[in-house]
C-alpha cells in the first residue's frame with residue numbers, strides 16, 4: 182500500500198510482524214507513535230491502541246499529556262532527549278512534525294513528515310526482517326533558504342516498564358568487550374564514542390533486559406548502530422518513569438550543516454527483541470547477517486589462516502617465510518597472510534606508513550616469489566595494509582604534509598608515530614586507493630588485513646569536523662577495492678578489536694577480534710563480541726605457547742579449542758613448534774574443516790553454569806542433529822568435583838552420542854575421568870536436565886564435547 186493520505190486514514194495501527202516480533206505504529210493522531218515493540222500483541226482482533234497508550238494524568242502535569250511519538254519532540258510536552266536536535270541560526274530549534282505521506286510495503290513502513298514552520302522534512306523507515314531484526318532509517322532535508330545545523334538525529338524505540346537492567350560493553354587494547362550489567366536508573370545511560378573509529382571500548386550493542394534474564398531465557402531489547410565512526414547508544418528513563426532505547430551518530434559541533442535542499446541520512450539502527458535471553462539476541466543478529474548474499478560463508482567456507490605477525494613481526498626474510506609457508510601448508514593452512522613490514526622504509530613502526538610500494542631492501546625480487554610459493558602450496562596469499570595512516574617519516578608525508586586530518590595551524594598528536602590521512606581529500610583518497618589496488622593486482626592478493634592503529638584527534642578536513650566523511654570514505658574505499666578485485670576479502674583490524682561494529686560488517690569480511698591471543702582472555706572477548714557478530718567473522722588464532730601479550734603459558738589443547746569457535750587460524754612461528762604440537766594442530770585443522778559448516782552456521786550458545794570458575798559455550802545445529810560444546814576451566818572449580826553443565830537446545834526426544842575430542846590433551850588433577858568421557862549415548866532431555874560432569878581440569882584448560890544425534894526415540 183503506497184499512500185499519500187491524511188493520517189486519519191490510519192485509524193488502526195500499522196503492524197510489522199516477523200518471527201515472533203511486532204512493531205505497532207500508531208499514526209492516527211497525525212504523527213508516528215511506536216505503540217509497541219516486542220512480542221506480537223495485535224493478533225486476529227483489531228487492537229485499540231489508544232487504550233494501550235492512554236496513561237493516567239497525574240496532578241502537576243500537562244493538562245492533556247500526549248505521547249511524544251517516534252521523534253520525541255519537545256513541542257509535544259516531552260522533557261526527555263529529542264530524536265532530532267538542531268537549529269537554523271538559533272531558530273527552528275523546537276520542531277513539530279506532521280505526517281505528509283506513508284508508504285507501507287510488506288515488512289516495511291516509510292513515514293514522511295514535514296514541519297512547514299521550521300522548513301524541515303524528515304523521513305522514518307521501519308523494516309522488519311525475516312530474522313525478526315528491526316531496522317530503522319531516518320533522514321532530514323532542509324527545505325528552507327538558509328542553512329540548518331543538525332546536532333543529532335537518533336532512532337528511538339520505547340521499552341516496557343519491566344525492562345529494568347542494561348547491558349553494555351567497554352574495553353581497551355588487549356581486553357575488548359568487558360561486560361557491564363546494571364539497573365536502569367533515571368536519566369540517560371549514555372555510551373559515546375568519539376575516537377573517529379568505533380574503538381576498543383565500543384559497545385557494539387546496548388541491551389535492556391527484564392530482571393532474571395539469562396543466556397537462554399528472558400526478554401531482551403537491544404539496539405546497535407550500523408556505523409564505524411562516532412556513535413551514541415542511549416537508554417533513557419524520564420521522570421514519568423517511561424523508558425526508551427536509542428542510538429545515533431555522534432556529530433561534532435558544525436559537522437553537519439545542511440545547505441538549502443541538502444539531506445542528512447542517519448546511520449541505520451538495528452533493534453532486536455527476544456524472549457530467549459542473550460543467546461536469542463545472537464540468534465536473530467546472526468541469522469540476519471548470514472542471510473545476506475555477500476556474507477562470506479554464503480560464498481565459500483572460511484579458510485584456515487596463518488598470520489605471520491606474532492611469528493616474525495617486522496623481521497621479514499624470504500627463506501624464513503618460505504619455510505613457514507611450507508609448515509603451514511603441511512598442517513592444513515589454507516590462507517597465508519604477510520603482516521606489517523613489507524613496504525617502503527617500514528622496518529619498524531617508526532617509518533614508511535603511507536608508502537605502499539614493496540620494499541626493495543627486504544624483498545629485492547618483490548613479493549611474487551613468496552606469493553607464488555604460497556599459491557603453489559595450495560594456499561591463498563594475504564597482505565597487510567593500514568591505508569588511512571601515514572608516518573611523518575615517509576615519502577608520502579614529505580610530499581604531501583597537507584594530506585592529514587587536522588585543525589589548521591597545528592599538527593595533531595601522533596600515536597604509534599603516525600598521523601591520519603584525510604580521505605575526504607579526493608587526491609589523497611585516489612592516491613591510496615590506486616597504490617593499494619596496484620599491489621593487490623600485481624601480487625595477486627586474495628585477502629587484505631586492513632589495520633587502523635590509532636584514534637582520531639582534531640580530525641578536521643579544511644578545518645571542519647570530518648569523522649563522518651572519513652567513515653564514509655573508508656566504506657567507499659573497501660567497496661571500490663572489492664569492485665575492482667572480485668573475490669577480494671577484507672579484514673577490519675584496529676590494533677585488534679578497535680573497529681568491530683555492525684556498520685563495518687557491511688563492508689568487511691572478517692574482524693581481528695583482539696591483539697590478545699591469550700586463550701583465557703580470548704574466552705571472554707569472543708564470548709561477548711559474538712553476542713552481535715557471528716563467529717565466522719571473528720578471527721581467532723592459536724598463538725604461541727607463551728602468550729606475547731600476557732606471558733601466560735597455555736596447552737595446545739586450550740588454545741586450539743579456544744581458536745576453534747571463530748574464523749580459525751594460527752599466529753605462531755610453527756617452525757618452533759614441536760612435532761607433538763604440529764600433530765595436534767594437524768588434527769585440529771582437519772576437525773575445523775570438517776565442522777566449519779556447523780561452527781559458522783549453527784546457533785551460538787553460552788550455557789548458564791553455576792560455578793563462576795567455569796565457562797561453557799558452544800554451537801548447536803539448527804536441526805538439532807549435532808552440537809559442539811566447550812567446557813572451559815577458567816579458574817579452579819569451587820567443588821573438588823566440578824559442577825555438571827547442561828546442554829540446552831537439543832531434541833529432548835532424540836538419542837545422542839556424546840564424546841570428548843582431544844587436541845593434545847588437557848592437564849587434569851584426577852586419577853579417573855568421568856565415565857561419559859569414554860563415549861556414551863544420552864537423550865537430549867538427559868543432557869538438558871541432568872547434564873555432564875566435567876573432568877577435574879587444571880585452571881586454564883578446556884575440553885571439547887561432540888554431541889551427535891543417533892536417532893529419535
Ligand code: DGJ
Nearest residue numbers: 490520521674676677696
Ligand atoms: C596491530 C594489529 O592488530 C596486529 O595484528 C598487527 O597487524 C600490527 N598492528 C602490525 O603493525
